[in-house]
Amino acid sequence: MEQWRIFPGAAGRPKLPQECSDNSSRRSQKTPQQHPKNCRPHLPQLRSVSHYVWLKSNTAFQKKNITPTVKYGGGSVMVWGCSAASGPGRFAVINGTMNSAVYQKILKENVWPFVCDLKLKRTWVLQQDNDPKHTSKSTSEWLKKNKMKTLEWPSQSPDLNPIEMLWHDLKKVVHARKPSNVAELQQFCKDEWAKIPPQRCNRLSASYGKRLIAVVAAKGGPTSY
Template sequence: MKPKLSCLEGAHNVMCGEKEAHQHQNLIPTVKHGGGGIIVWVCFAASGPGRIDVINGKMNSQVYQDILQENLRPSVLQLKLNRRWVMQQDNNSKHRSKSTTEWLHQKKIRHLDRPSHGPDLNPIEMLWHDLKRAIHTKRPKSIAELK
């Protein structure tokens, strides 16, 4: 998920007459390109949330595999999942790349792929919605506050 600072702001309206529209006191500054954001990796199970990882920089297949290497097994232990657990991920290109598919196979991680934009088949979309709502309540003013 990529929460951005600008998505946390509500709509602003200024009521003014036609001749007042462009006066300085009636203008509201805007943030271009979202005002900055972060990339977050999370996992969860019916038993609760697993680890969360904030990614610095851009995400690619190798970064995704590194995140899984560092966080997946500890999350499985933390969540007390049985040996038959199955990892579910959406159809993001980093998740389904050849190198990631091979990595999952080498690590013997059973996984279930889902459509990238199907919230009814992708339960993490509900979690992202809740996280964005929580962020909106806090109204962070910087990337550090967003983290």
């Protein structure tokens, strides 16, 4: 399961950290996107640091010029969300250990209601990454039993997932509100997710063709998306 962290300012100087990445369509209204994420408050004594370097033109996204992402400690909140071209979907806070049974429960309680809200027909497709809980035998059987068609997905493809930009948007706005504890972090995430404009989701879906072209041009390497 992909891990993503928010580091809001607890007191004093807030810090905008590097995003944490792990193994993470043309998006359409018929393709609900979903991702579990992990949000963590940061240590207040850390400070924001900017680095400036000289690079040759058009080399910014070459692997040798990219700084690896890092992970930090602290309390955490894991959340799950989904979206489609028509707007943001259901949002859930995950309590306790995430396993296949919990994941299936999340899908049952959130994906079907979202699909019904959108009034989608049976042609919709669910996109998920290849986390073991998503591809386990029990989950695969559950998806088949509940007639949820999934999109074939490569093992690592952050550049191909428009919902990553929604998590980026969420991180910025929650950070600006400076939650001081985990309870506030949870509530702020819920509040701000609900405020995501449908137009934002639509633009991300519309840009999918360009994302594919960029990834092919980079031969599967990093892109500007």
